[in-house]
Amino acid sequence: MKKLGLIYNPVSGHALFKGKIDFLIDLFQRHGIVLTPYRTRGGGKDDLGRFLRDIRPEGVLAAGGDGTVHAVVNAMLESDTDVPLGILGSGTSNDFATHLGIHGDWESYVERIAADESRRVDLGLLEGHGQxxxxxxxxxxxxxxxxxxxxxxxxxxxxxxxxxxxxxxxxxxxxxxxxxxxxxxxxxxxxxxxxxxxxxxxxxxxxxxxxxxxxxxxxxxxxxxxxxxxxxxxxxxxxxxxxxxxxxxxxxxxxxxxxxxxxxxxxxxxxxxxxxxxxxxxxxxxxxxxxxxx
Missing domain, CATH: 2.60.200.40 (Tumour Suppressor Smad4)
Structure with missing residues (x-):
């Protein structure tokens, strides 16, 4: 089965995402995909790069708001994890996901992920800070x-x-x-x-x-x-x-x-x-x- 890493923020938005994890695991499994979850803790206690290096996923999912996506993107670049990123917007603000047209219809989005529908996008770099x-x-x-x-x-x-x-x-x-x-x-x-x-x-x-x-x-x-x-x-x-x-x-x-x-x-x-x-x-x-x- 294909393996994806799921990094989720349990308190973002209305803190409701954690109640949907079983639904998502079942949805992905029906498409031949197994999820390996990582629950963020914040406060500098997370080592997302190590998590990604250890599990070596074929794709990564970020569930949370813009801050969660930011942390996941930095972890992917730091760990040389060049695989597609999926955004499950569950925060107060989900600007990049909004621009991509990724909304709350997760069943349709999972179908596109299972079909490997992806595109390359630009990033910005703060030089001298490594962010x-x-x-x-x-x-x-x-x-x-x-x-x-x-x-x-x-x-x-x-x-x-x-x-x-x-x-x-x-x-x-x-x-x-x-x-x-x-x-x-x-x-x-x-x-x-x-x-x-x-x-x-x-x-x-x-x-x-x-x-x-x-x-x-x-x-x-x-x-x-x-x-x-x-x-x-x-x-x-x-x-x-x-x-x-x-x-x-x-x-x-x-x-x-x-x-x-x-x-x-x-x-x-x-x-x-x-x-x-x-x-x-x-x-x-x-x-x-x-x-x-x-």
Missing amino acids: YFINVVSAGMLTGIAHEVKSTYKNALGKVAYYLKGIGEIPRLRSFSLRIAADGVQYEEEAFLFVIANSPVVAGMKQIGHDIAIDDGMLDLLAVKKTGLPQFMSVAADLFSGKSVTERENILHVRAKSFEIHTEEELCSDIDGEYGPLLPLRVRTLPLALSVYC
């Missing part, structure tokens, strides 16, 4: 909200909890000086925040920009320039309603293979919804570095 990201790295206003919302609120309200927290942050809008080198081209802006995205789905917002692709060997930087509160609210309204903002005059949009980001003040980054390193950052694309079931 890979599958979807986004960001910093500035609103970008750390995921860490500040209590898990009880996330489980009860889902993405609404993020939006409510974000609205509460708006009165404290504060800009910073941003210096960017994108494939060697220099930009300077006073900005509220920036994101470097692999897909157009970020923080539950389904279309931050047009023509953002996960397999073009490029990353897209969007920075919200310093502006008045009405203009900022207008950008936020477009984002929350799923409209692209890349064409707006108060948005800097740059597509490149590599970025260097510097600021005049100390800022902490966010990487796939998890705490990232302090700026400055050096980011580059790893073209088609990962295979995903889709």
